[in-house]
Amino acid sequence: MSQKIDSNPKQPVAVTPRAQDYAQWYLDVIKRGDLAEHSLVRGCMVIKPHGYAIWEKMQRELDDRFKATGHVNAYFPLFIPLSLLAKEEKHAAGFAKECAVITHHRLTTVDGDVVVDPNSKLEEPLIVRPTSETIIWAQYKNWIQSYRDLPLLINQWANVVRWEMRTRLFLRTTEFLWQEGHTAHATEQEAIEETFRMLDVYADFAENVLAVPVITGRKTPGERFAGALDTLCIEGMMQDGKALQMGTSHYLGQNFAKSSDVMFLNKDGQREYVYATSWGVSTRLVGALIMTHSDDNGLVLPPKLAPIHVVLVPIFKNDDEKARTIEEATKVAAELKSQGLSVKLDDRDGIMPGAKYYEWEAKGVPIRIEIGPKDLEKGSLCVVRRFVIPVEGQDERKLRKQFLPRAEAIAAIKPLLDTMQRELLERARQFRAKRSVVINTIEEFERYFAGNDAGFAWVHWAGDHAQEDEMARRFETSIRCVPFADQIPAEAQGAGSCILTGQPSAQRVVMARAY
């Protein structure tokens, strides 16, 4: 039930301000940005071309990084025999509640209705993959004989299905797109190094491409991936102060090698189980992107992920001006394209320039260039940034806009995109810093999360799983991660005592509400 917030019904429904209703704002940004929509299937979404283009850019960046670290892509089946999934007990138990199950393979017509043919029951049900460890390791068994076959470094881009009870566009849908890396190693140490290496890839990607600052750390046993010995993660903070898990990297030990019986002959001629990792990020990252950078005008994209870097809007009053401004815009577009930029010329007729501005802003295009008759006369271009770091006492819209001599303007675009990329990361860092706090007592903790500006609480913790649940019940918070040493800000360093139990604690953890 989206509510109209525009008093003037003649105007299109704008984006609900963040401050008014954050959840609705998120949905509005997606809608106005033309990123995705609900489908006919409950819990599933349609990723529209603009949203998919962003995902494609993420894929490209990630895939390059995977290749650079020695990985190759492959593809494994969507369906997993039930017995295969069941082999690794903890893993199977972890996913049991959210598996789609295929039980029949044929339809038939009864009295004009198309129904499932009861005679087509499968001997063994198939599970739609919630993740592919089991099916992949069933193959690895045949691929790995010797230490010479290791390491095996494979990634796949795929869809997976997890039958969640409640869904949100991009953040949690029944079907989603992701990549899953599955590697096999001869030694524990090598596998653990891989787990950390890929977490670093994710962290680098998050900060340098998504412009989302992340905390790297380790999940507590209760939050660990089903079947893993260790789960590492990157955690981001959204604009409502909630944490979002943006990627995970798991050290699986020999669990899957044992359940799939994958052994290799080492240099000493002895048979050993191989050591495994798996790691993944999903289309959830699009949600992270939206919730980190976007504003009340709609989507804001870091230039490195923007499907369109620059949109050109010609402004004209008559056919003559139309011809001349479009001609100039076409030239400018060509010059920008030759710099490797992605450029869109919006020469649609019958739409007011202002309407175009709103539309492309809602879609997150970083830079707009307006070209009107005055620019033709002066040999100038009007360059407008999608966002600007506000300056006290100055009109933001004016601040975003600059009139530059043509050549100067064209030369300025790439540096400006770089600047904007940097500013987004910096802005997000500052926001996170502002919404992070060191807390030492449970009373203080309670007050903090009772307020409207809660974010990350750095607290000492020595509790167990049950006590984590207690915290969740009382405050709706969870331990997002046990951060690595280099992630801990100066003011949060040092040992102390657990916020709940008072037991000694070597370091602080990050607690927050989470998506």
Added chain:
RNA sequence: CGGGGCGUAGCGCAGCUUGGCUAGCGCGCUUGGUUCGGGACCAAGAGGUCGCGGGUUCAAAUCCCGCCGCCCCGACCA
């Protein structure tokens, strides 16, 4: 699965309480014209199994029964 809400044109809704003319409005869409430096205007159009199935009635979007679907809030999760 528990609690709440909603299904009427592509989107957002009114109409239902108290059954009745040809089912309406805004946005969007099409065509023509005037416009165009921050969401244009005028005119003429196109577009509907009123979620589905029964029932009551001379007559159902409206009343009754059954079903289906979606959204929101909670218990699970990338």
